[in-house]
Amino acid sequence: MESKIFQEFLSRRGLKLTKERMSVLRQIFSIHGHFDPEHLYLSIRDSDMKASRASVYRTLNLLVESGLVERITRSDKGNVYEHTYGHRHHDHMICTACGEVIEFFSEHLEDLQKMICEQHQFAGTTHTLEIRGNCKACQKRKK
Amino acid sequence: MESKIFQEFLSRRGLKLTKERMSVLRQIFSIHGHFDPEHLYLSIRDSDMKASRASVYRTLNLLVESGLVERITRSDKGNVYEHTYGHRHHDHMICTACGEVIEFFSEHLEDLQKMICEQHQFAGTTHTLEIRGNCKACQKRKK
DNA sequence: TTAGGTGCAAATCCTTTGCAGCTCC
């Protein structure tokens, strides 16, 4: 399914669906969580597929443009992505102690943001809400 | 006031309040909005104060740790900061066309986040909400 | 006095690019 969407996205722009791009796409959609370019590259390299680091980066940018993948954070160590297709939009809580990422979604939160955008006559297209703090486990550990 | 707070922060860590650090601090608090390291460095250089690029970066990191300054975004072109002292917490809308940054605050939004944290038994300490899209002016321009 | 700071230039790190040969449509 994802590949069909990507396919369409590419041909709309006169681009080609190559083996390498397929490898990147497949690998991403076989990962269930978040990933960074380097790990993605390594996991492709360790599989039976192939794609150079350059292609991984290039494809990742295309996937973000196509809307199939989202860049969720830019940290010191580079960008973190996740695939979007088949996922409802959601936000993240990030534990600063153990790095755990908790996903959550709130309809109410979405509505509120829409209202705020209207008030400011801002045409919002995407948003990122990141709540940092400590997860349940780390709170206990600190006591 | 800020300098007193910074002073205390530094001595608590056995660090010194140097001319260069003061220059960075002063310059930041004379800017009312957002800034990036390079512009900060240039504006210091053009004033009667001084500090090398290295000191600007080093001081910026200290200021973030002290809580006087916040890193609000990491973009392709580097980080963007703003000073926090004397500012109420707020979030940002960022125009992807012209780069304009609009600040907003919603008590309701804050409360909602608190509730969500409680639901997940997550101890939130800070958050960043970034809404991307187009500002009023850019919406017109596109028509 | 002396731990800590400074500027400079070199080093890092992630990401992008130029190029020559390859391949999808």
Next chain:
DNA sequence: GGAGCTGCAAAGGATTTGCACCTAA
């Protein structure tokens, strides 16, 4: 056939660091 790809290695750009010389406390 040819526009668009690929991998490689080199280039980029923001930020950090090693070092020899300063300076706040």
